[in-house]
Amino acid sequence: MAKLLGIDVGSTTVKASVIDEEGKILYSSYMRHFSRVRECVLGELEKVRSFSGSFKICVTGSAGLGLSQRGKLNFVQEVQAAFGAIKKFYPDVDAAVELGGEDAKIIFVTGGAEQRMNGSCAGGTGAFIDQMATLLDVSVEEMDRLALQAERVYPIASRCGVFAKSDIQPLLNQGASKADIAASIFQAVVDQTVSGLAQGRRIKGKVLFLGGPLYFFKGLRRAFQRTLSLDDEHAVFPENAPCFMSLGAAMYAENSKEESLEAVCARISALVGGGEIAVSKPLFGSREEYEEFLARHRENDLPQADLESYEGDAYLGIDSGSTTTKLMLITPDCRVLYSHYQSNNGQPLDIVAGQIGRIYSLAGERVVIRGACVTGYGEDMMRAALGIDFGVVETMAHFKAALYFNPDVDFIIDIGGQDIKCFKVKNRAIDSIMLNEACSSGCGSFIQTFAKAMGMEIEEFSRLGLFAKHPVELGSRCTVFMNSSVKQAQKEGASVEDISAGLSSSIVKNAIYKVIRARTPEELGTHIVVQGGTFLNDAVLRAFELETGKNVVRPAIAGLMGAFGAALYAKENAASALPMSGILTRKELESFSYESRSIVCKGCTAHCNVNILTFPGGRRYISGNKCERGAGLKPAGDLLDAYKFKYELLLSLPDPEKQGARGVVGLPLQLVMYDQLPLWTAFFETCGFSVVLSEKSSRELYFKGQHTVASDTACYPAKLMHGHIESLLDKGVDFIFYPCESYNLDEHSSVNHYNCPVVAYYPELLKANNERLTKENFLMPYLDLNEEKATIKTLHKALMKYKLPQSLIKKALRAGFAAMEQFHGQIVEKGRQILAEAERQGKQVVILTGRPYHADPEINHGINKLLDSLGVAVLSEDAAFEYGNKVKVNVLNQWTYHARMYRAAELATRRKNVHVVQLVSFGCGIDAVTTDEVRHILESKGKLYTQIKIDEINNLGVVKIRLRSMLAAIEEQMKEHGN
């Protein structure tokens, strides 16, 4: 009798199982393949050879496809394999959850069999957990142990690693405990699986948990059990969970042809890399080329001075970044006395305090620190804690440093662990700034994570790529996608060397084409300075030079440029402003200590998680707050904030006094309702209904509706809509009114006046995916508000049940339009007041250019308040566009809301103190068109363009840097132009 062998080749592991004809398990194993798929499979076969006789073989798994095709072995899709094995070994199970390296799956067995797999852009997998462990700087096992000690869980986006990072980083920086974060990460994986995969279908009954992560991580198991409310009897964690799929594959092997293992081994050994992968030129053709390259870059170095003998003044620069801390102490003539570079490990404050102490002990009494300056995420904290004199936004710090190395510099690119920053420089001032968005990261830390996954140190891994013969083309999008590309390359048999070189190139391409959005390398400029820790990697530097076709300047202190720039800033500003630096003295430092505690701020409905650090002498540093209230300050007032004005005006619209006799209508305050609420409120109140609004948007509201979200790559406002609908259903309204509108109102500033597809038809998606919605409780008529007659007719039909006379509908509709006009009038008038008042006070004005629904505080995350706290007046696009001229643009100007943005931008081109910050929702395909055009309008008149991408991410840290950079650049520009 032949034995049945199942081999499961996943993205990170190879699993094998042997069963006999009766289904008895004779052997199973699980091992990481470190991309050496073929070798690892051969190794397994070798072990299995100890069983005598012939075999029937079947392969499964995402990376097994290529192997099976070229090795002429049978293949079964892995979910199918699992399904078979479940039915045989666990016939009483109702559902199974399987998490793999890069896939997540749910299999419903009873009540209508169904199998689901994550989409191509979904995290919540083993790779995600690995990535997060790297971020926490612990092993995954350690992370699991930590998770079991957690006391609280923070909300973390789990859709993809890049998003989660931006949630976790600030938590780390605020000093949240690693245990809590570890538990939050597992919870995020669970949420992602339950909401993203199950999509409304409840996972209940007896549930089987499969795959490596669910076998190895107790914290993850516990989170699943708790979330799904499963007791130990209903949550099954089988002993063979990691190799369960291979067991299934073995069962499917029944139909394979019988053959000897020798034959199979011979076939697989003979396989060479497939022809399908795209390769590019090697980074270096020869050793000599590399030596020459090294010599050229060695020229850009700073002279050193000996701290242990130096006597005199010094300036300290600190770059407190998101993952690393950098310090530099320089002499007035810019010699380096001391420098330091270190990973944060979550405790940047301790590191800086320790380093300053070290400087004191090395310097003795000979050196006087005349000034100190800090830049980066930790700026405010360092200043509060250590008495640092100045803070400078990191873009300015980097710019100052680059300028020192090349006064003619016209382009600076900085690739750090977590972010990419690029500046164009004109007339020795920053002309434009580009930062990476949440979804095109692919930064330095990616190589690091990947090197670790291959079991190597980053230096060793990168070095391997230098002389790779055929670097693989890996695409240039976000890290999650790159992971898949790597997987594909591995499948095709690419070597580690080729993959290493390919990763370096893809990081560079990502930066040039996706972040900078350069069309040709010439656009970058002629004098390029590259910096950031990632460029210390020779492979990345070389890839950059090859891609741009230019020799660039990489200072030897590339990783310390922020700190150097900060030190330069301290030097420039200390002389005039300070008698002495206010930095903690040696003595004060010795007794330095602080206390950290976190609370939930009750200042407003946002309920921010606020972290409070208390220092000696009662100084405090508060973080995590979105507004001044959290920091114990009073808000500056809404006088100069159109966003706040609009939001409050909207909330005040339905009149609670008006008790309609006909019934209660629910209006979901999201998407188009942010523009048309006045219309529909007045309409229904006139018709004799009471109007009830949905709950205010919040993260909780989002979770409430998350299980009905059909497409997780839709924009956040759309996904929030699901929660609004749930809240109205819970409030027990008679019906929800939410019209479909292909066309918006014609405002005569565009060729056509469409809504975007999501705004236009979202009710269709809600109806199809929320089972609580019926024809009776959800009215979604198709309307074109420009056509009064047809609108009256359609509304009459939609509200048939209430027997409203057409004349009443007509009257109500007119009342509605009058209310909407009044509302828009108030907003436009507010815009006028703000412009005039800002002019009078000499304030800068930012038009936060987005869609009406960006006024929702949950969607804009309080960016308007942030601007207010930076001393800037805030306009909205609908408060501003009436003051702008009409525009003729390159693109087809055919959406009502987008046409407003172009006109708002036009206004900014004519006013010195008016600027545009464009708010873009992640996943908004239409803004792919508008952003380039708004940028074009502004830049054609020498205005800065700033874009902020928003999503469910709550982290304002990056946004703050972006806004401060913009304001600093505006200031510099003004200085330059002498006004």
Next chain:
Amino acid sequence: METETKPTVDFSDDFPKFTREMKKTHTILIPDMLPRHFELLRHVLGMHGYHVEVLKNEGSKVIDEGLKHVHNDACFPALCVIGQFLDALKSGEYDPDRTAVLITQSGGGCRASNYIPLIRRALKAEFPQVPVLSLNFAGLEKENGLELDLKFLLQLAYAIFYGDLLMSLFNQTRPYEVNAGESEQVLGDCVSHLKECFSNGSYHKFKRNVLDLLKAFSKIPVKAEKKVKVGIVGEIYVKYSPLGNSHLEDFLLAENCEPVVPALMDFIMYCVVNNLNDSKFYGRRDKTTPLFAVAYRWLVAKQRKVLRLTEKYSRFEPQHEFEHLRKCADAVINQGVKMGEGWLIPAEMAALCETGTENVVCAQPFGCLPNHIAGKGASRAVKKLYPRANIVPVDYDPSATKVNQENRIKLMLATARENLQR
């Protein structure tokens, strides 16, 4: 407000126009989408003095050019098309001073109508002299359109009808052919024959030509075998274009399936009927509305003819009748959903399920807005109507790997095979 009285500020760039003289001097490049259809269309355009070439270039260079010139969040189809144009112009095969490019514009509320400015911007960076032509029926780009008269339009319509029929016959024959390569051979012969018909003016002898095609394919010997049928629906470009969908049809054939690809004419009729729906739903009418009504009636009649002939004179399954598709749509979604491929997607899904093709790949560009609603959003509603529906949405994107896509399709196929055996 005083919008009407505000002056208009011009922020647009200059771009080269396609002048009448260029007809004589310029080669016009069009991106490939449906090889047989486009071969016929190329021929028709040639008869009207436009020297057209259909681009077949593929590979990483095409995608790289696209990535370079197209915004990260713009659609994948735009990226493919622009990549093909740029790659072709750089290949040295075409003189940039004597080359233009052509693209269609639907004029709908989806960003696809903005391909033209995206192409212009890409060309401006490297080939600023190359003009872009638009093929649309929405009155856009009046200076840069083809000069279409009634006869020209009719010829284009006939070419699409024939192309659809060929595609359907080929797909129903190729998986079952006894002699490998015979279907491909017959297909080639039919295309040549049809080109001849266009040249000699007999293209409008519709019945005769349709019967010829039916006869040609009926002659091919086939095996009586039951195979898994897989329907392909979705965004128009990735649904059809091998470059866009990583050769989905070939993949399905290799997986021993029969691909069922709905007609291109459905999409055109969908666009036409949306204009009529606007007038019916909202009372939006203008002077073109009656013209659309006439066109629609003509198209319905012609399509009905092909279907009837197929039914009567061959063993082949006819494609869907458009009026029936509309009824299918009404059961799932409102015909008001008219951006992108809108209601056509669930309509085709439902029609496929109804006719025994319960396995469906819904091909969509990553992050396609209309597809959130009409693709992923509506598939649940389709499944409610047809519980055996086995639909897999697949995202196409320059960086979504083939492994990932194929793995998901394979999952769908595994279920399909099981259902087939039941």
